[in-house]
Amino acid sequence: MSGTTLADALRARPNDHGHITEAFAGRTGLGWHQPSPAEAAEGRALSVVLPARNTAYALPAVLDALAAQKSAGAVEVIVVDDASTDRTFETAHRHPVVTTAVRLAVRSGAAAARNVGARLAGAPTVLFLDADMVLPAHVLADVAARATPEAVLVGFRHNVAYQGTPCGGARLLSGAPRLEADHRVTWTPPADTLLPYSGITLSRPLDGRPLDATDDFQALGYGRFYYDWDLPRMAVTALLAVPRERLVDVGGLDEEFGRLGWGMEDTHLGAALIANGCLVIPLRQAVGFHLDPPDAGARWQSKLAAWPATLAHYRLLLARPAPAGRGHGFATTTDKHLIDAEVITR
Template identity: 35%
Template sequence: MLTAPLLSVVIPTRDKAASLRATLTALAAQGRPDGYEVVVVDDGCTDGTRELLHRLAVDGRVPAPQVVDGPRLGRAAARNTGARVARGASLLFLDDDILTAPGHLRAHQEASGKRALVHGLLREFPGARRWLDRYADAGEAELAAAAARVVAGSEGRLVRNTLESLICAMDEGRVPPVAPWAACVGANTSLPRRLFEEAGGFDEGFGLGWGCEDLELGVRLYEAGARAVVPAPAAGVHLTHARPDRWEQHDANLKRFGALHDLRAVRELPRLLGEGGGIAAYVTACTQ
């Protein structure tokens, strides 16, 4: 009988084979900390992702993930699908374009607790598309070394978006904890399975649109007694990519979020997450 892992890494993906390869290679470069598995949710890929996963598994250079078909109903539904088949006592939701450093998985494991919402801070890598093209034909060892340089900041400029800046500022006590649930960022956040199930998982009503389905779960998790933990070694780097209709999708999901939770910190989110938003305006609006 297989022993259930302590941590399940759930990675939803759709047509991002190059960045997914980098994500899995960076995970593999951490070594094999005890007790984790990787579940990849193929949410309708048509770009050779399945072939990539098969090749990596055959080569044996990355931990062979369990691959399941997603429902093609958006990120919330894909993450829920992965969570249902995952066997771990804790769930780490990681996006298919996140680079991590050694110690990342261990940091999530060690910070885990009955009500802990563990978030790894993220920085953006604006040069990611050129970087992926540069290493498209590289072997796994070369790609892993390049990924480590990205995380270290030696492959190009890294920046922090406004949401991550707010999480960091709240964690460090530089601003009031106006939205502690904002630490529930689906790209790099872990929590106990029981807490995830108690809160009801991600709301699949957000559908195919981008944004806010993870923050909305965060509100429900906080209502269930969760508290954010932000360990430095759990940080990662997002391989930045363009999303032409980003603001239209995000505005629609913000409206749904506001309809579900009549909270000032939710209503004022456009001041933080909207085009040109910032921390100062948001915190002021939430505390005045």
């Protein structure tokens, strides 16, 4: 589709992923949304990439949860510290589950940190995970067992309030996070208020169920919307697995988003991967505890203030050609970040 705009490419792509989910069930005897036993991931390598910026309050619990994962597949854990001013990097390189810890010399944004991690990744599948996201023990096996060269695997998050420990970290949570806590599952938008992503205004309250209403996102292909949600917007890098080869080919995440503010870089990555032939598939069982920071309210307001700028940039990119063949540029850009970075590898 050389010369085709990204928006045009999205309108031409379906999201019928039934052949992937059915093939998995036939091969393993497991349901697509069923938690996987450790042996289901045998022989299937996974690179977990965590971008981290001042997340020392949560990172020990996150890394402990990764160390407790029950997966027979090879796993590497790469933490990329985006020039934190707290103990994030020290926490990362001292934890035994971390195979590579990187500290960027200057703050470059979450997109750049994720790109650096993906550059160093050795597995065919890269799992992006927020550095404040605590995973149940089956999630890495779930992802590794289902990964394919065309699947973008989408997990979910249950935001929970920060709970400190006497040692200064966050409490390692027990129990199961709730799938319904994610806005892509249950969503109640305001009435008589402009929804900025789609530009529509609802005249009455809506009890929305995006995941169910779109048949696990299959009905969102060909550029369709579910009110304020479309397929690219379902790709949220808090818990997102992507084929590394496709990620590199589209040039990784656009780092301009990080310079502008917060948000939309993962939506753009989703759009680029869809245009590159990928299918976006949810894993309902892959739900993590997203630990809000102690100052969550203030951080959220700061993020929202920057969203108009990042949304405008995303719309600008939709009018440009669909990204492809950008592997050389991806390597060049990420290698520049690594020149002055501190890298500790086990």
